[in-house]
Every structure is written in C-alpha cells, then in structure tokens.
Amino acid sequence: MKQSDIFIIGGGASGMIAAIIAKQNHANVTILERNPKVGKKILATGNGRCNYTNALAQTLHYNHPEFVEKAFSQFGPTETLRFFENLGIVPKIEEQGKTYPLSEQASSIVDVLLYELERLNVEIIVEAFVIQLIRKHQKFIIILSDGTQYEASKVILCTGGKAMPLSGSDGMGYELARKLGHQLTVIFPSLVKLTLQSPYLKHLEGVKFPGRVELLYNNETIQSEFGDILFTKYGISGPTILQLSRKANESMALNKTVIIKVVLVTQLQRMDVVRRFQNAIDRPVDFSLIGLIHKKIIPAILKEAGIDKNHRLVSEISQTKIDKIIELLFDWRFTVTGSKSFEDAQVTAGGIKIEEINPETMESKLVKNLYFAGEIIDIDGLCGGYNLQWAWSSGYLAGLNASQEG
Template sequence: MSKVIVIGGGPAGMIAAIMAGRNNNEVTLIEKNKELGKKLKITGGGRCNITNMRDIEVFLDKIIVNHKFLYSSIYSFTNLDLLEFFKKHNLEFKVEEDLKVYPQNDKSEEIIEVLKKELKKSNVKVIYEKKFKDLLIEDNKLKGVILENKETIKGDKVIISTGGMSYPKTGSSGEVYKILKKHGHTINKIYPSLVPLIVKEKWIKNLQGVSMKDVKVTSKYSKNKKIEMTGDILFAHFGITGPVILNISSYLNKMLQEKEVDITIDFTPNIKEEEISKIIRKNPNKAIYNNLREILPLNFIKEILNYLDIDKKPNELNKQDEKRIIESIKKLKLTCIGTRSINEAIVTSGGISVKEINSSTMESKIINNLYFAGEVIDIEGLTGGYNLQIAFSTGYLAGISV
C-alpha cells in the first residue's frame, strides 16, 4: 500500500483518486476550491458533454496534439468504459448531434455527485481550500507535497491533475508549470485553444448576435496545410465564435501569435452559386434581401448588402454586383488578427512535454513516483467531448499505475 497524493479535484484528479483508492492505497485529494469539479460543473453550458461515441480510432483523430501519446490511456479507459462507470450509479445518457454524449437530465452536477460517492467509497480523504505550492523532495526522492503556509503532507506518490490555464476562475491558474519547470520538466509554450477569433474587418461588429448553422470555414494553418471544417458560427463584436470557429482556432492559435491569418467562409455549402443567382432574381421587383431570406438570416443579408453598398432591386442588378453578393455568401474572406484571451479558452494548448511522461503509466521520466493527468499535459482535442474523455482516461491510467 502506498500513500498517494492527488493535486486537483477536476475530472482527471477525481477519477485518479478513485482508482488509486480502489487499489487499497491511502489516498489524499487536495483541492484549492471549496468544491470539487468546479470547471466540470460549467462545461457544456452546465450540461456536461462528457464524451463522444465515435469509434476509438476515429476518436483519436479528433485529438490534434500528441494523439499517439494517448493510445494507452484511451484504450485503457474508453468512452464505453467511462459510460459504464456512471451507469452503475443508474445515471442515464443521451447521444446528440455529432455523437456528443450528455447526461439524460442535462445536469453536470449528477456527474460530480457520482464521482464524490465513488471517492467516499474508495476511502479517499478530500482536503479543500488548500493551495499546492511545491513538491517535497529530499535526497533526490519525492517525499510528498508542500502546501501554502509551508504545510507539508508526506506521501510516496503524487499525481498532478491541476488543469491548464483556461477558465482561471475555476482554479486552473497555471502556477503548477513554474513548480514543475523548477524541478526539471519542460513546459511547452502555452496558447489559448478552442477560443473565439478576433477579426480585422470592423463592419463585422454590426452582425453581433447573428448565428448560422452548418457553414464551411477554410484556412491555411501552415505553409502547405489547409484546414476545412463545417459547423455553427456566431458573430460577436470582436469577430467570430461558435463551434466551428473554436475548432478552427486550435489550428490557427500558434500562427496568430506571429501574423494575421485569412479564413474563407461559405455560408451555404449545400447551395451552388447558380442556385443563389436564381434566388436573388426570383422576384424581380422585391428587395434582394427579401429573396435571399429564404436561405439566409435577414439581418445578415441586409448587412452584407450594406457592406457591398448595393441598394438595388433584382431587375436593376448588373452581373458584377450579383457576383459580389454571391462571393460574399460563398467565399467571404475575413482577416483573423488574434484570439481572445486564455480566460475565454475552453482548453489550454501547451503544457508538460509528453516526451517526459511514460504514456503507459503517466509517470514522469524526470521525477520517480510523480504522475500527471488531464489538461496540465500538452494534449488537446477538438470540441465534442474529447477533452473530457482525455481527462478521465489519463486520470484512470495514472490512478491504476500508482
């Protein structure tokens, strides 16, 4: 039996503590907040998109940073294993668009309550409102942790599951990176990911609040690589957001630190240009926006026409102006000049280098008996339940390995 200390009571930390406790270890879970799962509570707008039901091979393709590192953890505790874990507590789930999985009652609190029950069942001691300040290392051996006010807790093994730097109000402030760097770990540069994008074009702010479904967004994210995604978009005063933009941001965030990036948006990917031309001229004596409102939001079309400075009826429209309207619908170019701050990012890009972690156990290759789980590691998936599954899977593997 080992004395195991888990730092951070998010999904990765809770499942790690549960599994370590099940293996008859003496486990202490330290959480800096007054409650467990503070970030988990707000994920998915409080509905908790817990995982995704894609086959594991396809699932791994949705992990865009260091997905090979996750083979052992994801296969050790799959999406099906995760749901089975909760179903034993009579928790029911539903599968929605894009194979996203939510609790049947849309309540993240139900997920947290099950985890808390399992922590109690596994005899895990939970300490609240204590900040982790350092590792306790004596004679080059890990002996426990140091908390605020120089309080020490002795232990044989430590699991770090503090999260990254996104949503800092939930406790994931990123302070742990300085501690780990001091002890020899490499911390890859931190970027906001799954984050709204800021655009240069000022007229876009007039579209604030306009949302559109199933638009296609295309961009180059390196010299020879292009990304194309389809999903929902929402215009904001600073630029653009919505699921498809958040996912695109994961490919553009590093590049945007150095230069502007162009994106192209097709607002009607399932409607050809010829068909749009017919719709524009469908009722020749009506306003153009009245004809186009059958395929696009009225306020969007009005703003596009205003931006193009076109105030004509279809029977007055020349071919050049018609082409400009169609291009604004099918090939609107916007210039991204940055991302919103990491405070608005869903996940952190960057973190502890996976080269310094044993992917089969989640143990540090730098410090014996130190383990990692969750977003604190340089691993990152798209939206859709992938990042929560990463947290649970890496936490599970760390927990059974201590």
C-alpha cells in the same frame, strides 16, 4: 507532518478518477484541492450538461494521437461509459457520439464521483493551495500557501491547464512541474472564440445561422466545419469556430495570417443563386436576398459588394456588383486578429511535454514516483467530450500505476 502514500494535487476530473482508482487498489490517498469543493470546472462543462465522453471518440482528434492511443487501449470511452454506469450515470448519446448524463445535469457527474470518493474514505483536503513541490530523500514535500507541509511517497499532478482560471486551474501546476525539471511547450487557448477584423461586427452581433466555415492559410483550406456560426461584437463564435480555433491560434503563434471564410449558402448551387437574381430584376436588391440568408446579414453583404442604396432594383445594379454579391454568399472572408483569452477558453493547447511522460503509466520519465493526468499534459482534443475523456483516461492510468508497489 501528515504522511500519505499518494497525494493528488488538484481535485478536478482527472484528480477525482485517479483517487478513486488508486484507493480501489488499496493505496492511502489524499486529494489537495485549492477550492472549497472539488469538481468546480465539471459543473460548467457542456453548458451545464457535461459532455463527459464521446462514445465515438477517435484518437486522431487529439493533437498527439499516438500518445492518447496508449491510454485509450487501457481505458477509453467504452471503459469510461462502464465506469460511470457503475456509479449510476445513464448515458445519453447524442449526435456525433457526444455523451451526457441522462439527467442532463453536470452536477450528476460530480455527485457520483464525490459519493464514490467518500464511500472509499479518500481524504479530501479543500482550500489547500499547493505552492511548492520539493523532492527530498526519495520523497516529496508538499507546501501549501498557509505553510502546512505534507510528505508523500508519490504525487499525481492533476492541476489542469490555464483555461477558465476562475475554476482554480490557473497554470500553477506548470510551475510545480517545472521546478522538478519538466518542460512546458508553448501554450495557448483552444476551443475559444476568434476575433476578426471587420467593420460590420457591430451590426452583426448576435446573428446566428447554419453554414460552413473554413480556415484558410495562403488561400488553402486547412480546416472546414459545418454547423452553427455566431457573429459577436468582437468576432465570431459557435461550435464550428471553437473547432477551428486550435489551428487558428497555432498558426498565429507561428506568425501566420489566417482567414475565416464563411459560406452563407450551403444548400444551393451557385447557378441556383444566379437564376434567382435573373428572376428578381424588378425587386429591390435587399429583398432579393430575403429567405436566402439571415436578414441582418443583408446590409453587410450589400455594403461589401459596393452597393450603398439597399432598395435599388436588381435591374439597376451592375452585373459586376451582382456577381460580387453572389461570390460573397459562397465566400465571405475575414482576417483573424486573435482569439479570446484563457478566461473564455474551454481548454489549453500545450502543456507538459509528452516526451517526458511514459504514455503507458503517466509516470514522469524524469522524476520517479511523479505522475501527471489531465489537461496539464500537452494533450487536447476537439470539442465534444474529448477533453474530459482525456482527463478520465489519463487519471485512470495515473491512479492505477501510482497505486502499484514500488
């Protein structure tokens, strides 16, 4: 049976950095990765550009800011930028601090991590699917699906969550941790498209426009985002919606009905639009909206306002219906019925309970010499480099502390 000081289960973002840091600290490190290659999910990040950190990241944009703060104070975005610059990555910082490699290729991130792992002679065993992790006489026995067994003094679980299971992270790590006594919170997809109840979606599919979206519960706004909005055949998407999706899914998990309010007109005041209609009484009502909102949305707005003949002149439409059109331009509501599944999600909300993990070291409070890093932990953040940053921060801490004597 092969023995190594530290076995890292999962060769994704957190596993690779943990291995580099542990090996730099002279530990004997082996990565076990179920895929034929490490870093598969990283290649899909940031639309292939890898938004690998957020230079302006704030811990309040994570679900447990105080837990993340402990990791950031040791290895946050500044240290991450420096770490990757040392490996050769020149950062390209875009709006709101979103940071990409200057090459704009996610493969650059995988390439430099892999180069460093190879330079340090970290052993990487691929096509190694871990199905059991057993504690025996102060050691760990790791069993693969083909029956191969390894013995480890320390283990870092970096198996990710359940988002994009095709990348290899399908929730298996939760089971490994559970069998060692750890508990899992409720988990659900986050940074994911939402499904809506609406008769108009078939006609609106593919319509993209800038606007504001608000998530409402009990008629109160619980989150508001400005930016691109995209209607799809099942519901709504775009960066604004991804940012709202965590709160939407969290509320629905508590059986709360949530509403998406779309604000189509954000650059004009209501009075400006009222005047626009007053000046357009001799025009067809559908034409009166041209130039104000996306053309493909006009029939849906008119129908929602109770107008069935789109070419009728504004002067022939009742004031109540005109008022309804104006209201819809500033407040168009849809009931959220759910979200797309983990297959379509960028991140998993929920995971191994943070109360069971030491935030200074990432070591389990229940099982000595067991560490966690990355998405497997109940930490997730906004879209914009936050989730990879968590993988780097927690991976750094786990690698550093697992490589200490004792």
